[in-house]
Amino acid sequence: MALGLARLGSKLNLDNINPRLLKAQYAMRGRLVLRAEELQKQLKAGKTLPFKSIISCNLGNPHAVGQKALTYPSQVLSLLVNSQLLNPENLEVIKKIYPSDVIERAQRYLKGIPGGIGAYTGTKGLQMIRDEVAQFLEKRDGFEANTDNIFLTAGASQGVAFWLNTILRSPYDTLLVPRPQYPLYAATITLNGASYTSYDLDEPTGWSVQLRDIQRAYNQAESEGKRVRGLTLINPGNPTGQVLDRKNMEELVMFCHEHSIVLMADEVYQANYYNPDRPFISFKKVIGEMGPKYKNGVELVSFHSCSKGFLGECGKRGGFFEAVNIDEAVMNQVYKMGSINLCSNVIGQVLVGLMVNPPKPGEPSYEVYKKEQTAQLKSLASKAKKLVDAFNKLDGFSCQQAAGAMYAYPSINIPPKAVAAAKEAHMAPDEFYCANLLEQTGVVVVPGAGVGQKDGTYHFRTTFLPSETEIDDMVSRIKVFHKDFVQRFK
């Protein structure tokens, strides 16, 4: 080889890239998932493994495990994606397939999107869709919603990132986040060089949020010299499925007000509650009903998404946030941050409109829509109960009922010898457990270590999204595995 100029410095490697990235963790797609992908390929190639199929329960990704897209939004979107279908010569043909309200909705949308869905929208997203969101919020909460403070985002994740990057300045600023948590929060904060402080959810009371635990986390942050800037509440809970009650919510609102911290309400599972006695109530509504001091005083950002609920449209990356009582100059800064990436994808934006403003009784698409929606939510409720009940029948398992969301978070007994074996393998005990579960059964779940838990307890997060048959299959695989695991490490 020719002798070139001596190279200065060295190539990119783990010692010279951003250390915040190295530190960030995101368990939903960690090494277990990569391993599951390998195993899937091996199965496809005909290799003999201890199981015949992979059952993916690591991600709240309903369509990937069989849920179908709802008919009405798919129809409207198809007309927007190819607006030539609305030209006179095609329209006659399309009318044979699509109900009239679908065509009217698409025509109305196209009229309001002069460049069509192929143009960047304004940073906040289409005005027309944000108006629909405002109407939805007003109906949901009984209080005015200001379109100017509603931003359409790529899923809820993008909105969360905007706000974390706005309110947290340095490692000395911290956000109170639940433990267990959806790790988007920890990962985004770590990547941006700020910090978070965990408050424990109370497992025996169905993972409730106790003010004393919030207060404890606050005091801990203060004693570490950190400034608490916000409180994240995931309601309904991920990964724990709890749904907050009003009294509890009021306490939390008062806490935020007293300490002048932003209440970040992750309400993406607002359509997913399964106990009629414990319905979802939005923080906007609760705060509004607490009187002017709170209604006009609490800084609130609420996040929502098309990925969850009964749509389950993860791949379209539609979502929004509403910001309440935030200083206008600060809103302008959030606007600037959004502008750097121009806008979220327009199909996702329109899907938000279709989600918040579905067909109404009497309209041609209403019956089918209602039927699909009801079937979806009923199935989720039934599978939630079935899975949790099955877990509670397993020796060494204990699982709180999931009152909402899409996940169960069972506590599992891991024998001391297995804990020792995990240590030797440089794994957390429940990561070790889940890795063994995957290798022996093909079931993919997320170890408690990846989403957080009280020291000395072990859990995993599983969705209850697969079909009822698959859930039966999964439970029987876990049952055999667990017995064998306990036996091995007795």
Place this chain on the structure above:
Amino acid sequence: MALGLARLGSKLNLDNINPRLLKAQYAMRGRLVLRAEELQKQLKAGKTLPFKSIISCNLGNPHAVGQKALTYPSQVLSLLVNSQLLNPENLEVIKKIYPSDVIERAQRYLKGIPGGIGAYTGTKGLQMIRDEVAQFLEKRDGFEANTDNIFLTAGASQGVAFWLNTILRSPYDTLLVPRPQYPLYAATITLNGASYTSYDLDEPTGWSVQLRDIQRAYNQAESEGKRVRGLTLINPGNPTGQVLDRKNMEELVMFCHEHSIVLMADEVYQANYYNPDRPFISFKKVIGEMGPKYKNGVELVSFHSCSKGFLGECGKRGGFFEAVNIDEAVMNQVYKMGSINLCSNVIGQVLVGLMVNPPKPGEPSYEVYKKEQTAQLKSLASKAKKLVDAFNKLDGFSCQQAAGAMYAYPSINIPPKAVAAAKEAHMAPDEFYCANLLEQTGVVVVPGAGVGQKDGTYHFRTTFLPSETEIDDMVSRIKVFHKDFVQRFK
């Protein structure tokens, strides 16, 4: 009002949010654009203004100013968005409207996307689409492309952010970026607390990239105690429209190799070059042809997008990057960063596939596709020339030919008295000029101050995307305005 608990701390305001956000600037959607939106509303409400319409030339957003979506990709996407159209009972109807290759393409895609487009994909995006990208790159460059190193992203912007956040660690790490630049770079870097160092493009030689200017920027960074981690080259250039020649590219590659810095090639305008004697050549190809030392030694990341070229599909947010010669452990960290946001929207992903693998000669959709593509590129070339020629006829204007991309970046003479008036208005001289231009003519462009320029020179960036008639209209508005402006501040 009731006396509540005393509030600790204060609400969010400009003094207590992330100062990096305050510092970040993104001129494409700065205050001029917000003002233009206001004026648009006033026009709509019937208010009399000195002009009858807003002409938006601030953003490379082709569909917003009249470009139509191409037929073939729109047709395929519509079938994916509502896959029920492929059910036997609908298919007969659809066959009356869509050519057979459209239906086959959609069927093939759906077979490869088990959950449909409503499911999250893997972090890197659909394998099937990344395979199509790899084939496209192999054909374009004549070298192997590894699917594992291709990530589908939400436009090119998301990919750029991934890499900036990976390679830059602190304010003491810096990226060499062109001046003028597309401000995504400066804004993202500032937001993440790192730094950038500008190298000047050489206006008299058509905004060429001179090695001496790169070396000068490198030395400056070193003398400030900063570590240069990468070099960004935008080719074809934004906002300057230059297209690099091979010899120049080779010098730049050698520079990156010598200094062990990452070459970040922003190649989103690769389909937009208008001078047949100066076609776009990719850095991958150039590096590959420079022999093994460079082919296997230069760390390269190349970005591409569906938003530009002849598709102009900004609203779909499709894009990708290919990383070459990057350490596998570092790639895994970039993967982790991508995982935090799960995946880019799937329609954007599929559009990438349709962009890189269009209909082939002989296929039913080929003729229409080719015709639409050619018309689009021909129109851009013609408008580029028309606009630049018109600018060069104006007194006090001087404008380099745009050999590529979608922008002209004329240099303008601003009289000393206008510079003084700008100072009084707390504006940069060309921002003052552009603000006056907007108020008096309705033409929206981006001041040179927002994208960078040599001290003492003044420019603005304008797209040449509006129709030929509108461009004529715009030029005559500017002509009258400029004369008047010079007169006023004589």
